[in-house]
Amino acid sequence: MNFAIIGCGLIGQKRVRALKSQQHRILYTVDVVEERARKLAEQAGAHPATDWQVAVADPNVDALIVATTNNVLAPVTFGAVQNRKHVLVEKPAAMRPEELDPIIELADKHRVCVQTGFNHRFHPALQKAKALVDAGEVGPLMFLRGRYGHGARVGYDKEWRADPALSGGGELIDQGVHLIDLSRWFLGEFTCVEGHAHTYFWNMPVDDNAFLSLRTAQQQTAWLQVSCSEWKNLFSLEIYGRTGKLQIDGLGGSYGVERLSFYKMLPEMGPPPTTIWEYPGEDQSWRTELALFFQGIEAGRAIGPSLADARAALSIVTEIYRGARA
Numbered sequence: 001m002n003f004a005i006i007g008c009g010l011i012g013q014k015r016v017r018a019l020k021s022q023q024h025r026i027l028y029t030v031d032v033v034e035e036r037a038r039k040l041a042e043q044a045g046a047h048p049a050t051d052w053q054v055a056v057a058d059p060n061v062d063a064l065i066v067a068t069t070n071n072v073l074a075p076v077t078f079g080a081v082q083n084r085k086h087v088l089v090e091k092p093a094a095m096r097p098e099e100l101d102p103i104i105e106l107a108d109k110h111r112v113c114v115q116t117g118f119n120h121r122f123h124p125a126l127q128k129a130k131a132l133v134d135a136g137e138v139g140p141l142m143f144l145r146g147r148y149g150h151g152a153r154v155g156y157d158k159e160w161r162a163d164p165a166l167s168g169g170g171e172l173i174d175q176g177v178h179l180i181d182l183s184r185w186f187l188g189e190f191t192c193v194e195g196h197a198h199t200y201f202w203n204m205p206v207d208d209n210a211f212l213s214l215r216t217a218q219q220q221t222a223w224l225q226v227s228c229s230e231w232k233n234l235f236s237l238e239i240y241g242r243t244g245k246l247q248i249d250g251l252g253g254s255y256g257v258e259r260l261s262f263y264k265m266l267p268e269m270g271p272p273p274t275t276i277w278e279y280p281g282e283d284q285s286w287r288t289e290l291a292l293f294f295q296g297i298e299a300g301r302a303i304g305p306s307l308a309d310a311r312a313a314l315s316i317v318t319e320i321y322r323g324a325r326a
Contacts, residue, residue, distance in 0.1 A: 004056075005028065084112055088290075113300065
């Protein structure tokens with residue numbers, strides 16, 4: 001297939017590597033910073049551009065990867081769908097949930113696949129955990145606890161993520177949507193949303209920490225914290241069933257080796273037998289995610305994380321932010 005990459009930062013670069021590994025052609029690399037577009041174009045064998053509409057209007061482009069700042073995600077995606085292009089748009093897909101409604105309607109009308117880049121679902125430990133849950137290995141789920149954080153870097157409060165006009169919020173809309181999406185993936189829809197977001201450390205007008213308590217109609221609970229004052233990068237997701245527990249730690253790289261621990265309850269209870277899987281090496285989630293995107297293209301609709309999933313996560317983010325402002 002012929003792709004255009006819109007946004008040539010770190011994520012755009014990862015997407016190029018994943019596409020090239022599967023022999024897809026990249027026709028355009030687009031970024032508002034011309035040098036960044038040009039540099040990635042040299043690696044991808046593509047045409048550099050600073051105007052995304054050039055790529056959207058080209059009939060030779062089949063699909064787009066949209067990896068821009070948050071304020072541009074929805075406009076680019078809408079423009080691509082108008083031109084009947086398939087789109088893999090990075091999370092959070094928009095700054096507000098209502099921005100996604102016309103895109104969802106148009107994608108259905110044109111039968112194009114628009115998938116949201118919730119790549120965490122495709123990490124091997126999380127894929128294995130979901131398979132174990134679906135097979136009933138831990139029994140009916142009761143609750144989960146998730147923590148996700150990083151230590152940022154000098155000058156972080158001057159970057160685009162600290163500008164609400166570009167980001168729509170802080171740590172909650174950045175890493176928080178990943179934890180919210182994973183929680184929905186395991187537990188389902190949340191009918192009760194509580195929590196708050198606050199700025200504790202960084203000198204910026206957006207939040208650097210958020211704390212959430214989400215409950216389903218059956219009172220299953222997701223208790224979550226995201227932080228960019230974690231100092232030591234951390235990912236931890238604990239999933240509690242009536243007959244066992246699953247614990248995912250690490251995402252590779254600075255977050256540590258990705259590991260899944262399975263604690264199986266004994267009939268007599270006591271210390272549980274433990275099985276541990278480790279997944280060292282390169283992060284393959286980007287390639288696994290692309291495989292599902294291609295299935296969605298064939299089907300004419302998203303099979304992986306959809307815009308509806310992005311909308312649900314953003315609705316929770318919006319509710320927490322509304323409470324914080326109040």
